[in-house]
Every structure is written in structure tokens, then in C-alpha cells.
Amino acid sequence: MEILTACTLDCPDGCSLLVETLGQGTVRIRGNPNHPVTAGFTCAKIRRFSQRLKSKHRITSPLLRQGKSWKSIGWEEALELCAEKIQRHRREPESILHLRGDGDKGVLSQASKLFFAELGASQAAGSLCDVAGTAACIADFGSLETNDVLDLASASTIINWGKDLARSSNHLAALVRKARQEGARVLSISPGGDGNLGYSDRVIIVRPGTDRFLAMAVVQLLLKRGKIPREIIKRTKNWTGFQKLVMARPVRELTRGCDISEDVVEELFRVYGGSEPVATLLGWGLQRYKYGGETVRFINALALLSGHIGRPGGGCYFNISSTRDFNLNWTKAADGMKRRTLLEPRIGKDILEAKDPPVRLLWVNGFNVVNQAPDSVAIAKAFETIQFKVAVEAFMTDTAARSDLILPCQLMFEKEDVVGSFLHNYVHYVRPVVKPPEGARSDFVILSELGKRLSPPIQIPPAEACMRASLDSPYLGISLTKLRQLGFIRARRPEIAYAGLKFDHPDGKYHLPREIHQEISPDADFPLRLLTLVRRNFLHSQILPEEHVPVPSVWISEENMIVRGLDPDKDIYMVSPLGRLKVRIKYDRGLHPQVVIYRRGDWMSLGGGANQLIEAELTDLGGGAAYYSQFVRLEN
């Protein structure tokens, strides 16, 4: 029998799923055909998930470090030990650090926020994912909104600015394909090496990190040719300053920096300057640069000034917040204690530099931070300085392997929850469909049990109450009972964002950017740009040991002169100022010659781990990780 549930992976698509248990722990998973975005199909990540659930590598009892090996212990002992450690450091709560990833996107996984807020523990700010783009959108529009993604069907042209439609969001890709079948043109802009060709009528290859100059060049043409309507200008703030900025350099100079011909600017001018609606998709890759926030701001400005915001078929799609429809007040501490904040993108350095008090106790859940955050080596070093580290994990990740205690967690399909999406407006009920392994517990239960052992205790309300409280939101208006019946509902959100050009800043206006920075150039020692992109078949580092290859691959353009000097019969290394990693070279036609692509997420313990080479640099806005500003070289 098929059971209706939903995906809680850190993926925008937020799918509604039909799951059938076939015995011996095997499940068959199908996309719900009655869900407007899932539309009856799933992705490779989901198809592989059954293997993860019953993998022989799964950790199913608490593991306590004993020198270089691990001792399996019971839950009683494990929780007693955690309680004792927390109790010991509780008087100086900032010596406790909580790091939380999006390993599970259900609202119950937010209980760890409540637990550590009640303690007053140190926490992380910034993010590894989308924060530069989010901050850019908030700076421009005053909030993070998009048209309903189903409105893409009304677009006449879709400009895909840096999303890999073949990998990062299969259901968005399907909506783009459908719009194209119905007559929309799709134009993709990227440094190449992605799967966009099959989804596009036209592909434009840009020098990485320079899109803001391309967008600016198009705005310049709109301006010179009198194509920016007065009624739009009236809705903006900083128009005069912005105009000066845009006119400061000739189009020729702007395009040269992007390695793009002036014809492309004319082409984009014709599209954006036309009367038919243009929808703009903004990829996450775009904003993983030192000036990533700025790039998003200039593309947003182009879409606005050419008249494509606030109308059907138009809009700028960065993303929305997957928790925005829920009421998460229950995750906040009663007394709103002031807490120390370390920055996630430079967490290694921040832990090493933390004084008064230093970090003595670490709790990590749903987060392979050692592998996924920049400068893995510094994070590993920082871990060594912390007296006791607890990882709530199901596998021996690079993070779990450096902890002192591993608490085995339940995974998706094994626990109940409710979840949203960062692509669409549906909220889903997550029904447990398989029996968790004996010995694995949900994060929620672990913290509830642990809280009871503390003195004074930390009380997490029952799961049912947390789910109900989460649904108590003006955007939902549904009871948990009803959501259990229906499986999913659409949140009360407008179809069109910023209709009537009403923006969410207090002045109601759109705020134009005030500055633009030169893109950083490589130096002779490190001439190549390292783009560490997602894998089609895996979510981040959720790759099983047997799915690893002995030596990771990198892709470069065939025209890449640098490779000519390499001896293919000898070992090849990718080198950055932080270290080197053995790699295999593969070629990709159409890739910008400055680029090296590495598909991220493979484990350091198995010969991978690109973040060992990536310096902990911040983005201009929001405290994001500027992963793609990293330069490297290849050598024998």
C-alpha cells in the first residue's frame, strides 16, 4: 500500500511522495501525481534514499570515542554523559556551541534551536547556502518574495541566470521545460559545464563572478534609449546615484570584463526591453562570490527597471524561505538571553579565536560542517581544541569522525513532521513510513530526553504541540488533523510578488544599489577559478562510502592552456594556498577557460573534500561563504 508523505531533504523542490514498503526495509518511492509541483516524478537523490536507510554503514547505537577507536554504548549512558557535560559548562553557557545544518528540513528539527537558546549557548550566524542572495533581495525589495513558481507558465521569456537546470531543482526544470513547450524562450547564462543546453534556446557563457557588469550594461542601454518608465523610477530610492553608477563606464568595457560580446548586451536589451513578460531565475551559484550579493542586486535592478517585477509571467526568482509559512515562536527561548555568535562560513577560525570563554562543548546536528564549510583543515584543528564534541548523525561523516560521541539519528521516512519548500508555496505533512533501525532516535526525542536530565530541566513541548504551534500561522489556517488527512496545502501567498510595485521597505520603495566593485583577478600562481558545484545524484555530502571513486575528478575546458604543461601520465594535483588534492582531469566543452569544476560533497576520509582548499572568505552581504572566489592551479 502506498503512503502519502513528503521529502525533508535540503532541496528546493519539497516533494509530495508516495512510498510503498516492499519488505526487508526496501521502499519504492514515487512522486505524487496530484501535487502541482511534484507532478508525479522524483529525482535521483530520492531514488537512492532507500539504500541510505538500510546501508550497512548506518550508525545504529551511540558511539563513544576511545582513543582512536569507538565503543558502542547504550542510550542511558550516552544521555547521562551529555547531561553531565552540559551541566558542567552550563554556568558559562557560551562555552557551549551549537551548530545546526539543514540535514532535515522538518520543523521538529528546529527543536534544537529552542534547546540551545534556553541554555544560552553560542550559536552560528551567516550561512553556507543562500544568505548573500537573500540579503541582496531584502536590500532591494525589502523582503524575500517571488511570484508563485507556477506562474512561470505565463512567461514569454525565461532568463536562467546561473541555475543548473539539470541538477539543482528537477521540478523547477520541469516547469521551465513545460513553459518552453508552450512557446516561452529560455536563455541561460553561466560559465558553462552545466546541463542547461537541453533546457535552453540559447546559452551564454560568462566569466565567473562578473554577471553584475553584464546586467549593468543592459541597464545602461535601457537608460540611454529611454526605455525605463517614469512610473517605475518613481517607485525607487537612490535613482540619481544609481544612474551615475550605471553610466560611469562604457558598455564595451563592461562586456570585456565578462568575456562577452556587445551583441549579447543588445540581445538581452531586446528581451528585457520588450513588452512581453520576462521571468528571471537566479541561481545560488551566482552569489557564492565575494561580491555575490552585489551581483544579485544588479540582476534584480535590471528586472525591475525593465518592467518585469510585479506582473504575471515576470518576476525574479531567487528563493523563498522554507519556514516562512510556519509560526516558529515556540523555538525561541523564554527569556531571549543574549548569546555569542560565531560565523558559519569561517567557523574553524572563529572557534580557534573564541576566548572568554573558549568553546569547550560542541553539539552538531544535521550538519557535516567539517566537510561542507570552507577551510576544512582549520575546522578539523578547531575540533581538536574542544574538550567534548557530540554529533547527532547517521553516518561516519568527516564531522562525526572528529567527534567524541555520536548519537545515531533517525532519518527521513522514519519520523513524523511538517515541512515547507524554498521553491513553492505548499506545506506538507510528513508521515513516517518505515520503521527506524533499533537504536536510532530522532533529534527531537534525543533533546527532549536530555532536557529532562538537566537541573533545572529544559522542557521541549511534545512533538504534537510543536507541530500544532507551527501551523498556527496566518498563512496556513489548517489544523494538524486536517493536514494529516490532506497531505499538503497551499499557503495563503499572493500569486504575484510586489504587485502594483509596492515593496516591503518602510518607504514602500525599491532600493537601488549604491556601489559596484571590481571583480577580483587571479594571480599567476593560482590562475583558475574553482567552482564547487552540486552533484546530480547526491545531496551535498550524503554519499555512501561505496559510491565514492578513488580519485575525484575536475572538469576544465579543452582550450585551457594551463593543462598543456601537465603530464597526464603522472599524478595531477589541484592546489590552492591552503593545500593540494589529487584529482583526475576531464574535459568539458563550452566551459569558460578560467574555470575548474569540482562536484562537491565527497568525503575527506575517502580522498575527497574540496573545502580543504577553499579559504574562509565572506560574501559582501549577509555573512555567506564566498566559495567560488577561490583560485587554484593544477600541477603534477
Ligand SMILES: Nc1nc2c(c(=O)[nH]1)N[C@H]1C(S)=C(S)[C@@H](COP(=O)(O)OP(=O)(O)OC[C@H]3O[C@@H](n4cnc5c(=O)[nH]c(N)nc54)[C@H](O)[C@@H]3O)O[C@H]1N2
Ligand atoms: N542534486 C542536488 N540538488 C540540490 C542540491 C544537491 O546537493 N544536489 N543542493 C540543494 C541546495 S541546498 C542548494 S543551495 C541548491 C544549489 O543549486 P545550484 O545553485 O544549482 O548550485 P551550484 O551548483 O552551487 O550553482 C549552480 C550553477 O551556478 C553557475 N554559476 C557559478 N558561478 C556563476 C557565475 O558567476 N555566473 C553565472 N551566471 N552562473 C554561475 C554554475 O554554472 C552552476 O551550474 O541545490 C539544491 N539542490
Ligand SMILES: Nc1nc2c(c(=O)[nH]1)N[C@H]1C(S)=C(S)[C@@H](COP(=O)(O)OP(=O)(O)OC[C@H]3O[C@@H](n4cnc5c(=O)[nH]c(N)nc54)[C@H](O)[C@@H]3O)O[C@H]1N2
Ligand atoms: N565547496 C563548497 N561547499 C559547499 C557549498 C559550495 O557551494 N561549495 N554549498 C553548500 C550548501 S548550498 C549547503 S546548503 C551546505 C550543506 O551542508 P550540510 O548541511 O552539512 O549538508 P550535508 O552534507 O547534506 O549534511 C547533512 C548531514 O545531516 C545528516 N542528517 C540527515 N538527516 C538528519 C536528521 O534528521 N538529523 C540529523 N541530526 N542529521 C541528519 C546527513 O546524514 C548529513 O551527514 O554546504 C555547502 N557547502
Ligand SMILES: [Mo]
Ligand atoms: Mo544550499
